[in-house]
Amino acid sequence: MLLTSFLERFVHTFVAEPFRQLADPTGWRKRSGKIDPFAFILSLVFGQRSASRQTLSSQAQTLTEPVTRQALDQRFTPQAVEFLPASFAHVMAQTLDWSSAPPPAEGLRAHFNAIYLLESTGFDCPDTLPGIFPSCAGAGSAANVKILLRYEWIAGRLEPLEGLAGKRSDQIGRASCRERV
Numbered sequence: 001m002l003l004t005s006f007l008e009r010f011v012h013t014f015v016a017e018p019f020r021q022l023a024d025p026t027g028w029r030k031r032s033g034k035i036d037p038f039a040f041i042l043s044l045v046f047g048q049r050s051a052s053r054q055t056l057s058s059q060a061q062t063l064t065e066p067v068t069r070q071a072l073d074q075r076f077t078p079q080a081v082e083f084l085p086a087s088f089a090h091v092m093a094q095t096l097d098w099s100s101a102p103p104p105a106e107g108l109r110a111h112f113n114a115i116y117l118l119e120s121t122g123f124d125c126p127d128t129l130p131g132i133f134p135s136c137a138g139a140g141s142a143a144n145v146k147i148l149l150r151y152e153w154i155a156g157r158l159e160p161l162e163g164l165a166g167k168r169s170d171q172i173g174r175a176s177c178r179e180r181v
Contacts, residue, residue: 009095012094013091013094013095014042014091016036016038017038018090019037019038019041019087019090020036020037020038022037022083022086022087022090023037023083025086026079026082026083026086027079027082027083028040028075028077028079028080028082028083034063034065034066034067034071035063035065035067035071035072035075036063036064036065037083039063039064039065040063040075041083041084041087042062043059043062043063044059044084046062047059047062047063055069056069056072056073057069059072060072081132085163088163089160089163092147092160093159093160108153108154109154112154114152114153114154114155115152115153115154116150116151116152116153117150117151117153118148118149118150118151118161119148119149119150119151120146120147120148120149120170121146121147121149122144122145122146122147122166123144123145124140124141124143124144124166125141125143125144125145126143127141127142127143128143129142129143130142130143132165133145133165133166134165134166134167135165135166135167136166136167143166144165144166144167145163145164145165145166146163146164146165146166146168146170147160147162147163147164148160148161148162148163148164148170149161
């Protein structure tokens with residue numbers, strides 16, 4: 001039953017149309033072509049898992065319509081840099097869209113509209129990304145991402161708020177989170 005639930009959530013999360021819609025405002029898709037925005041994202045995330053070495057050629061082979069590695073290389077643009085975080089935010093929102101209110105929530109509802117818990121977590125990125133996600137340097141990686149999350153305790157809802165460079169202070173991000181309340 002747990003596997004079925006996971007598969008249902010997975011299929012619900014990776015639906016093509018939202019990714020196609022995200023490709024337009026980010027400028028990734030200017031016209032319809034052989035490389036579909038959804039197929040591009042899937043090839044980045046899942047397509048090369050079976051390849052012994054990740055290359056443009058191996059990624060091009062995972063697309064639904066065959067393209068050359070040069071055609072794929074031309075899709076890695078500044079617009080792709082905007083498209084990827086937008087896609088990540090969409091997946092995070094879909095993944096974290098669950099509700100599991102704790103037992104004392106009903107009693108708290110009488111006194112509070114909401115109780116927010118803010119948290120951040122960070123992870124290192126490849127050292128080729130310090131221009132996009134600079135870290136605090138030191139002994140760690142040159143590139144780091146910090147994800148800010150907010151949990152509304154009464155409703156039991158977890159939501160991603162922002163992805164920041166690891167160098168950014170949590171307090172700055174949390175201030176913008178409080179503005180959303």
